[in-house]
Amino acid sequence: MSPIYINGSGCISPQETATGGLLLASLREYEQVRLATVDPDYKQWIDVKQIRRMSRVVKMGVGAANLSLEEAGVAMPDAIITGTAYGCLDDTGVFLTKMVNQQEEMLTPTAFIQSTHNTVGGQISLLLGCNAYNNTFVHRGFSFENSLLDAIMILKEGSAKHVLAGGLDEITNYSHDILTRFGLYKKAPVKTMELLNSPTRGTIAGEGAAFFTLSMEKGDHAAAAVTGLSTLYKPMWEGEVIGHIVKFLEDNDCTPADIDLLLTGRNGDIDQDEMYEEVAAALFPDHAEASFKHLCGEYPTATAFGLWMANRMMAEQAVPAAAAFYGKAPERLRKILLYNHHQGTHHSLILLTAC
Amino acid sequence: MSEKVWIAGGGVICGIGLNLRECLQSFRTMQPGMTTMQYLSSVHRNTFPVAEVKADNDALADMARMPENISRTALLSLIAAREAWQSSGLQDISAYRVGFVSGNTVGGMDKTEDFFTQFLPDTARGGRLQQVVHHECGSVTELVADALGVRHHVSTISTACSSGANALMYGARLIRNNIVDVVIAGGTDALTRFTLNGFNTLMILDQAACRPFDNTRTGLNLGEGAGYVVLVSDSLAAQLHPWCRLSGFANANDAYHQTASSPDGTGNYLAMKGALDMSGLQPQQIGYINLHGTGTQNNDVSEGIAINRLFAPHFPAMSSTKSFTGHTLGASGGIEAVFSALSVKEGIIYPNARFEHQMKELPFAPATAYSEHNDIHHVMSNSFGFGGNCSSLVFSGY
Amino acid sequence: MEDLKKQIIEQLNLQEVTPESISNDQPLFKEGLGLDSIDALELIVLLQQHYNIRIANPEQGPEIFYSIRSMAEFITAQQTAKA
Numbered sequence: 115m116s117p118i119y120i121n122g123s124g125c126i127s128p129q130e131t132a133t134g135g136l137l138l139a140s141l142r143e144y145e146q147v148r149l150a151t152v153d154p155d156y157k158q159w160i161d162v163k164q165i166r167r168m169s170r171v172v173k174m175g176v177g178a179a180n181l182s183l184e185e186a187g188v189a190m191p192d193a194i195i196t197g198t199a200y201g202c203l204d205d206t207g208v209f210l211t212k213m214v215n216q217q218e219e220m221l222t223p224t225a226f227i228q229s230t231h232n233t234v235g236g237q238i239s240l241l242l243g244c245n246a247y248n249n250t251f252v253h254r255g256f257s258f259e260n261s262l263l264d265a266i267m268i269l270k271e272g273s274a275k276h277v278l279a280g281g282l283d284e285i286t287n288y289s290h291d292i293l294t295r296f297g298l299y300k301k302a303p304v305k306t307m308e309l310l311n312s313p314t315r316g317t318i319a320g321e322g323a324a325f326f327t328l329s330m331e332k333g334d335h336a337a338a339a340v341t342g343l344s345t346l347y348k349p350m351w352e353g354e355v356i357g358h359i360v361k362f363l364e365d366n367d368c369t370p371a372d373i374d375l376l377l378t379g380r381n382g383d384i385d386q387d388e389m390y391e392e393v394a395a396a397l398f399p400d401h402a403e404a405s406f407k408h409l410c411g412e413y414p415t416a417t418a419f420g421l422w423m424a425n426r427m428m429a430e431q432a433v434p435a436a437a438a439f440y441g442k443a444p445e446r447l448r449k450i451l452l453y454n455h456h457q458g459t460h461h462s463l464i465l466l467t468a469c
Numbered sequence: 470m471s472e473k474v475w476i477a478g479g480g481v482i483c484g485i486g487l488n489l490r491e492c493l494q495s496f497r498t499m500q501p502g503m504t505t506m507q508y509l510s511s512v513h514r515n516t517f518p519v520a521e522v523k524a525d526n527d528a529l530a531d532m533a534r535m536p537e538n539i540s541r542t543a544l545l546s547l548i549a550a551r552e553a554w555q556s557s558g559l560q561d562i563s564a565y566r567v568g569f570v571s572g573n574t575v576g577g578m579d580k581t582e583d584f585f586t587q588f589l590p591d592t593a594r595g596g597r598l599q600q601v602v603h604h605e606c607g608s609v610t611e612l613v614a615d616a617l618g619v620r621h622h623v624s625t626i627s628t629a630c631s632s633g634a635n636a637l638m639y640g641a642r643l644i645r646n647n648i649v650d651v652v653i654a655g656g657t658d659a660l661t662r663f664t665l666n667g668f669n670t671l672m673i674l675d676q677a678a679c680r681p682f683d684n685t686r687t688g689l690n691l692g693e694g695a696g697y698v699v700l701v702s703d704s705l706a707a708q709l710h711p712w713c714r715l716s717g718f719a720n721a722n723d724a725y726h727q728t729a730s731s732p733d734g735t736g737n738y739l740a741m742k743g744a745l746d747m748s749g750l751q752p753q754q755i756g757y758i759n760l761h762g763t764g765t766q767n768n769d770v771s772e773g774i775a776i777n778r779l780f781a782p783h784f785p786a787m788s789s790t791k792s793f794t795g796h797t798l799g800a801s802g803g804i805e806a807v808f809s810a811l812s813v814k815e816g817i818i819y820p821n822a823r824f825e826h827q828m829k830e831l832p833f834a835p836a837t838a839y840s841e842h843n844d845i846h847h848v849m850s851n852s853f854g855f856g857g858n859c860s861s862l863v864f865s866g867y
Numbered sequence: 868m869e870d871l872k873k874q875i876i877e878q879l880n881l882q883e884v885t886p887e888s889i890s891n892d893q894p895l896f897k898e899g900l901g902l903d904s905i906d907a908l909e910l911i912v913l914l915q916q917h918y919n920i921r922i923a924n925p926e927q928g929p930e931i932f933y934s935i936r937s938m939a940e941f942i943t944a945q946q947t948a949k950a
């Protein structure tokens with residue numbers, strides 16, 4: 115496919131990603147099963163009159179979107195596309211709780227109107243005064259991938275020049291309690307820098323927002339372009355995943371030998387990481403591999419963080435030690451393949467090429 | 470873009486019928502679906518009429534061939550999606566590259582809100598996890614995709630009341646980009662206490678049957694249901710008898726207020742104008758508009774003013790089918806897309822129930838009687854939602 | 868009126884606003900304190916919760932909620948009517 119340039123990006127995550135500087139220069143290490151974003155001062159983007167109603171996920175979305183537009187030097191995007199699996203959990207929980215506790219009486223509208231999944235996309239439009247296309251994808255581990263695909267399809271149509279697309283999710287006390295009961299997380303805290311070698315089941319919970327200002331035209335700050343994107347839903351077995359990756363590389367006119375770095379969504383759950391082992395062993399046995407979920411935690415739109423990190427590695431032409439998992443990357447990073455799966459059911463591939 | 474996208478079929482379940490044929494019969498006989506709540510349990514049962522699907526979860530589960538303990542949103546979705554597929558003339562679903570793109574606003578909230586009553590007193594152990602396993606919007610979509618046997622592309626869109634319409638747009642783009650050949654696209658939403666109480670806090674629920682585009686309107690009635698069209702590529706359409714084409718679509722943001730529409734309907738106008746432009750049509754070529762027409766003061770005047778700006782002095786026939794189905798939220802764009810596509814195929818103008826008083830701001834009035842075999846070649850369907858999300862679709866005959 | 872100001876600040880989660888900074892006669896909506904239609908609905912519930920006053924028609928909002936003084940006068944009038 116024709117290259118889709120990343121002309122700007124912005125990320126708010128459990129790492130210090132909102133402040134600039136070299137990637138992971140001041141690494142945040144944790145020993146807990148629930149990571150929280152390092153929040154910048156949101157008032158730099160949002161008026162005090164407007165910020166009062168916003169939950170964390172809205173603020174982190176607006177913040178990451180603004181960082182991305184600022185870097186690209188774009189004041190008004192031609193489309194705003196958001197991916198979020200869980201949506202605005204905090205306001206959903208607030209309204210549900212009051213509804214139950216007050217027996218459906220004396221409820222107020224603010225939490226309800228902020229609970230809809232399109233709140234973040236709507237708020238970005240509202241703050242920018244942007245009348246352009248606006249969409250929100252809420253499909254589990256494909257939420258960000260779908261928003262990226264929509265952005266690519268719209269750019270290829272030619273009428274939109276700059277598209278803002280991103281992925282984000284938040285953790286709340288309720289959601290963490292419920293997901294913990296589903297057995298998703300480690301029973302005991304693990305040091306994040308040791309997570310990927312942990313010999314047990316379960317991972318750590320994460321959250322964050324990453325937005326990208328995308329275009330068919332290369333901007334002044336672009337270091338890389340998205341040159342391939344694909345999803346695979348509920349594959350029957352590892353062979354189907356491997357076959358899908360081979361075909362994906364073929365469709366994008368390359369072979370495993372062209373990939374300089376494999377960036378995987380390993381999350382420290384021995385069962386879930388097995389798929390990454392299989393893929394690496396079958397297709398990329400001698401390749402350098404880096405990972406990102408020990409830095410941001412596991413959540414359905416974590417690939418947005420992964421893509422943000424891949425883009426920064428391309429810009430810096432370096433893989434920080436904190437991100438490296440196996441081997442040594444070549445001096446020159448030309449192509450990074452991001453392979454992620456969410457809970458074994460949602461697999462995605464994003465090919466990033468230096469420009 | 471060269472490739473056309475066709476509507477090969479459609480299916481609907483809502484407050485006026487368990488399938489599309491029953492819905493048509495309700496329009497013909499002027500039988501709107503609003504009644505006292507029978508299936509949703511709420512303290513507001515006797516205050517707000519709603520347009521419920523007239524079947525309990527056991528009956529719906531039988532129809533859907535699914536377990537009765539899963540979200541009503543998924544049951545409704547599967548019933549309508551299956552009807553859509555069967556009407557398309559496509560046979561074995563595994564023979565094609567198929568996508569399922571569904572809009573909904575609150576996923577499996579009908580089960581989550583039951584869960585919360587036991588969960589809140591004891592978050593570590595309270596409530597059965599079975600009730601929240603399909604809370605996510607995307608999980609509802611996957612239950613249906615898996616039951617249908619769709620694997621090539623599965624996606625969920627949530628843009629409040631325009632979710633279903635945006636599903637058609639994304640589906641059309643998937644076909645134009647040769648990612649799949651067929652997309653079942655639309656939306657689903659079951660009534661929940663969460664949404665009923667939410668709309669009640671906004672004080673926009675009518676305690677009587679709603680009166681869209683009537684000067685005396687005082688709010689909307691909630692409804693529930695699901696509606697899907699089957700979108701197919703040019704090459705597949707050649708082997709079928711498609712209803713019509715999806716000739717234009719656009720999505721714009723009002724960027725005015727989180728819930729209210731701008732007084733001049735900026736987003737509404739941009740969506741309608743954008744959809745017309747893509748279809749290459751002039752306003753006077755549109756024969757019928759399926760209005761968003763919720764019955765709130767704010768929506769109807771903004772939508773009406775935007776229509777006046779775009780269409781004056783040639784106003785097409787128009788009506789709000791929400792006067793029959795209630796506002797089905799994430800499903801409405803899908804349900805009304807099916808009605809609109811059928812309008813092109815059979816020249817149908819749907820009635821706007823309970824219209825009596827001309828809106829003082831507008832020079833036109835909605836159609837009040839059902840009619841078929843009208844000379845209609847192009848139909849527009851509007852869906853506008855919270856967050857400023859405005860979408861319009863245009864359907865055209867061959 | 869000071870209680871009312873505190874209740875409004877809390878209910879609407881107003882940032883960087885103190886009871887002292889709201890004058891009794893300044894408009895609460897738009898250019899004044901910057902409140903909007905959603906806040907009007909919040910204030911309707913506030914009256915119900917704290918003063919047991921029900922407003923059925925939101926169109927009465929702009930008049931009642933014009934300023935702290937107009938709200939206080941409305942509350943007093945309602946309470947007197949009930950007593």
